[in-house]
Amino acid sequence: MAELNTTARRIIEAPNNLADLVTLMPDGSPQVTPLWVDHDGAHVIVNTAQGRQKTRNMQRDPRVALCIVNSDNTQNYVQVRGKVVEVVEGGPAWEHFKTLVAKYRPGDDLSQRQPDLSRVMVRILPEHVQVYGE
């Protein structure tokens, strides 16, 4: 595994930086989508929903890549290549989604909302990390 250094963590933690997540289609060609991102120190964590193309792709092939650009300075970015090591569904994935809403859309109050049990939390182990513009 590869380490998420201080700069990588800072870019991931900033509430205005999206990740572009790459997954592999059934034929091996790549697919890329922007989404909210998080980390737990060792893993990059994303949250998606059941039935989506990227979710199906990660359930079939764990190889992924991410790029997270510092929106305040686009020369400063982190590239990650790694593997999906955990897929969490249901209540815990909804709880994690709420932490992402609090980070990216602090105005939204989901506390009274019905849990969206289609949420899927995905933990990615970085195998290759490169930080540019440190």
Next chain:
Amino acid sequence: MAELNTTARRIIEAPNNLADLVTLMPDGSPQVTPLWVDHDGAHVIVNTAQGRQKTRNMQRDPRVALCIVNSDNTQNYVQVRGKVVEVVEGGPAWEHFKTLVAKYRPGDDLSQRQPDLSRVMVRILPEHVQVYGE
């Protein structure tokens, strides 16, 4: 092939939007990097340099994907899956690079600079285009 509609073109043309370009490593795993982007109406065009990982990847496997997010509204983005159909090196690639500098860094004057003949212009035919937040 798939069409780059008006919204897709507008996102690509804006001088503050980078593309995340995905290429495939020799083992089939994905690699993703941010870079400047352009189009000619039918193709998405990027400019890189010889010897870089993404250049080697595209020369070996033409399957790529791009995601370009509107930096003024991150809910508005275009996803492209497609194939490299042309790789141009040398002088013409340097000329194209200069148009990207004029777009993204209008203050930089490269007219007096020695041409960087390691530049590589890559034309990508979109096979799948999705625009979100139109």
